[in-house]
Amino acid sequence: MAxxxxxxxxxxxxxxxxxxxxxxxxxxxxxxSAHDLLAAVPGLDGHGIDLRVHDFRRVPGASLTFDDLTELGTEIDKVLDGGDVDGIVITQGTDTIEETAFFLDLRHGHNQPVIVTGAMRNPTMAGPDGPANLYAAVVAAADPQLRGAGVLVVLNDEIHAARHVRKSHTTSPAAFASPGAGPIGRIAEDRVRLASPLPDRLGPLAPAVRDPRVGLYTVSLGDDGTLLEAWSGQCDGLVVAAFGVGHVPQRLVESLERLAVRVPVVLASRIGNGPVLTRTYGFPGSEKDLISRGLIPAGDLGPYQARLLLQALLAQDVARESIAEKFAVFAR
Structure with a gap:
């Protein structure tokens, strides 16, 4: 790009x-500030990249909200509508990167890529990874190969699709991975080297018309369903992070069926790697049984991404049948 x-x-x-x-x-x-971060990155000069810097928030990743991200998405849309920006870089805390990237990807309708990055080691530590990650993110955002890729996560010189990326370790600089898919590419010698085609995407969703509450319930050994019942009347939709390929204890089945009559209930796996099945197991509480009772399979989306997709669809007042169709995109 020189x-x-x-x-x-x-x-x-x-x-x-x-x-x-x-x-x-x-x-x-x-x-x-953003200017402080860029000042700590050596080698960006000479790449022919003009940087436009915006201090948007200064909060821990755990404190970001839907309102923050909606406002950020609106600002990004305004900038990209102008047509003179080739890509976007977002720096943030890694606690929520896998969720913020997917949230933004569901709403991103431009060809220019949006790259989300962060750091596992803060600047006071020996060997902070922030400058290297920011360098790689800028290089990726400027590369024409990533046009149409939507929102991507770049850390440790790896490029991950928003729908697959997971934070897989609490402290390692190599914390981010895409289980079952792998990174779509890497940064080497100041350029993007793609290892697979650009990811399939759902496409940009329409703006929200309401603010629904979507719960996430994780099934665990010995679960008697008491906490599941507490969700009744408290949410507009629920994601169930089930065992394995989509299984729950038999004693939860009737509660889930009753809940699924009132609000959309999405069946995901708490594993975070691999799909929810739809037609293999047939015992009470199996994925086939639960789907027959009205639960919607999440495909290969993890429970956190499934919650974000369900929240986005309910925010548009999408009908239940259409919700199932949207989730079916992630079963391919």
Whole structure:
């Protein structure tokens, strides 16, 4: 890309990548601006990339909200509608990267890629990974090969699709992976090297018309259903993170069936790697039994992504039949 001027807009939201020590507590807190982050990245000069920098939030990843992301998405749309920006980079805390990337991907309707990155080691530590991750994210955002790819996650020189990426370790710089799919590419010698085709995407969803509450219920050994019953009347939709390929204890079946009559209930797997099946097991509480009782299979979406998709669809007042059709896209 040397000699070619390309434009990348950078939005900083805070997170570990932007943290320094707070004298009052001795712990690290979000404090660095987007300009501070870029100043710590060597080697970006000479790539022919014009950077437009936006300080958007300075919060931990765990404190980001739907409102924050909706506002960010609106700002990104305005910038990309202008037509003179080739890609977007978002820096944020890694706690919620897999969710924010999918949330934004469901709403992203432009060809320019949006790259989400962060850091596992804060700038006060030996060998902070933030500068390298930000460098790779800018390179990826500027690369024409990623046009049409939607929202991607770039850390550790790997490029992951929003629908597959997971945070798989609490501290490792190699924490991000795409179980069952692998990264779609890598950054090497200052360019994108694709390893697979660009990901299939659902396509941009329409703006929200309401603010639904969607719950996430994780099934566990010895579950007697008491906490499941507590969701009745408290949510507009529910995602069940079930055992294995989509199984729950038999004593939960009637409660789930009653709940599925009132609100959409999506059946996901708590494993986070592999699909929910639809027609293999037939015992009470199996995936086939639960689907026959009205639950909607999540395909290969993990429970966190399934919750975000269900929330986005309910926010549009999408009919139950259409909700099942949308989830079926992720069963392919």
């Amino acid at each position: 000699g070619v001027t390309r434009t990348v807009a950078v939005y900083s939201l805070g997170g570990t990548i932007a943290m320094t020590t707070d004298p009052a507590t001795g712990g690290v807190v979000p404090a660095l």
